[in-house]
Amino acid sequence: MSTFTPVSTLGEFGLIGRIRALIEGDAPPEDLIMGIGDDAAVYRVSDTMAHVVTTDALIEAVHFDRAFAPMSHLGWKAISVNASDVVAMNADPKWATVTLGIPRNMSVEMVDSLYEGMDRASKAYDMQIVGGDTTTAHALYISVTVVGEAPLSQLVFRRGAEVGDxxxxxGDVGGAYAGLKVLLDQRQALNDLGDAYEPELDGLRYVISRQLQPKARLDVVRALRKARVKPTAMIDISDGVGSEIHHIAAASQVGATIRVPALPFDAETRAVADQFMEDVDAWALFGGEDYELLFTVRPDDVPRVDAIGGISVVGTIEEATKGVRSYSPETGLIPLSSAGYQHSFGDGGAA
Structure with missing residues (x-):
């Protein structure tokens, strides 16, 4: 009798590790610089240049609910989350292809709106959609592949952090999770009240936009380049600060301490956390989908980073023996969980 192991027993990152072990050979192609294991794959196209490739999918009832996600916003998000992976490699996104699975209850006008959002995001990042595929699907399915480029000397990986960095x-963190909490709460109110439902969104528009229309921080890497600061390691915050610092620590074979009081929050995010009587720090560490950048720099680069503005120093890289920890006056130094947003492989229902 054949073995049946539910994918959920591995989790997203366990599954990725298993796939990596199955497909990677002993001797990777000479031009392959980075395969599985970073925000994007990287391969050499000349003696000085590389292409950076990533793909990501948004699936109805797993990543979004059409009742609260306008088509144009979905289009924007589908492009942005992929552009963010390319940006996290310190590269510039250039080209995109889109695969669209269209359910029967979706109109031509809705497809128009979806692509208008994609086109708007593409223009914001100086990109161009150059093709793709369409097919029938049981639920709306959007898969985007983005190709970027960068000089070989400019590339940044997760693996470069050093002790003392x-x-x-x-930007600020926790806002996307705050927006998700608001949208789920509004969806429950709609279910409870039916025709009597009236949206209550005053003072909540920033966090909702953080969830529905995240921005890839191409502006940040361009500002770092202008300031002549090259991060030693970098990753985008798709799964929460706690998860991402673990990825950098593992790839770089170092430890780290995150100073929780230094985490940057928008006032609206704090207000929403108070409304739900939840810990805003946990939203930043484990909520995900902020698509800000978490990166490491050498200490002598910190003054130039500070001069850019909108960037917070939140921790230090330490010896691997210390592990990954968080610090706050209330808890002192404690181990920091690697838990973050992980796809639930069928148990979803996110807004």
Whole structure:
């Protein structure tokens, strides 16, 4: 009798590791610089240049609910989350292809709106959609592949952090999870009240936009280049600060400490956390989908990072023997969980 092991027993990252072990050979092709194991794959196209390739999917009832996700917003998000992976390699996104699975209850006008959002995002990142595929599906399925480019000397990976480096975060964190909480709460109100439902969104529009229309931080890497700062390691915050710092620590074979009081929050995110009586720090560490950048720099680069603005120093890289830890005055130094957003392989229902 054949063995049946539910995919859910591995989790997303366990499954990725298993796939990596199955398909990677002993001797990778000479031009392959990075395969599975970073935000994007990288291969050499000349003596000085590389292409950076990533793909990601958004699936109805797993990643979004059409009742609260306008088609144009979905289009924007589908492009942005892929562009963010390319940006995290310190590369510039250039080209995109889109595979669209269309359910029977989707109209031509809805497809128009979806692609209008994609086109708007592509223009924001100086990209171009150049092709793709369409097919019938039981639920709306959007898969985007983005190809970017960068000089070989400019590329940044997860694996370059060194002891003594400072850990930085762009923008603010926790806002996307706050937006998700609001949308789920509004969906429940709609289910409970039916025709009597009236949206209550005053003071919530920023966090909702963080969930529905995240931005790839191409502006941040361009500002770092202008300031002549090359991060030693970098990753985008798709699964939460806690998960991402673990990825950098594992790839770089180092430890790290995150100073929780230094995590940057928008006032609206804090207000939503208070409304739900939940810990805003946990939203930043484990909520995910902020698509900000978490990166490390050498200590002597910190003044130039500070001069850019909108970037917070939130921790330090330490010896691997110390592990990955968090610090707050209330808890002191404690181990930091690697838990973050992971796909539930069929148990979803996110907004």
């Amino acid at each position: 400072m850990v930085c975060v762009s």
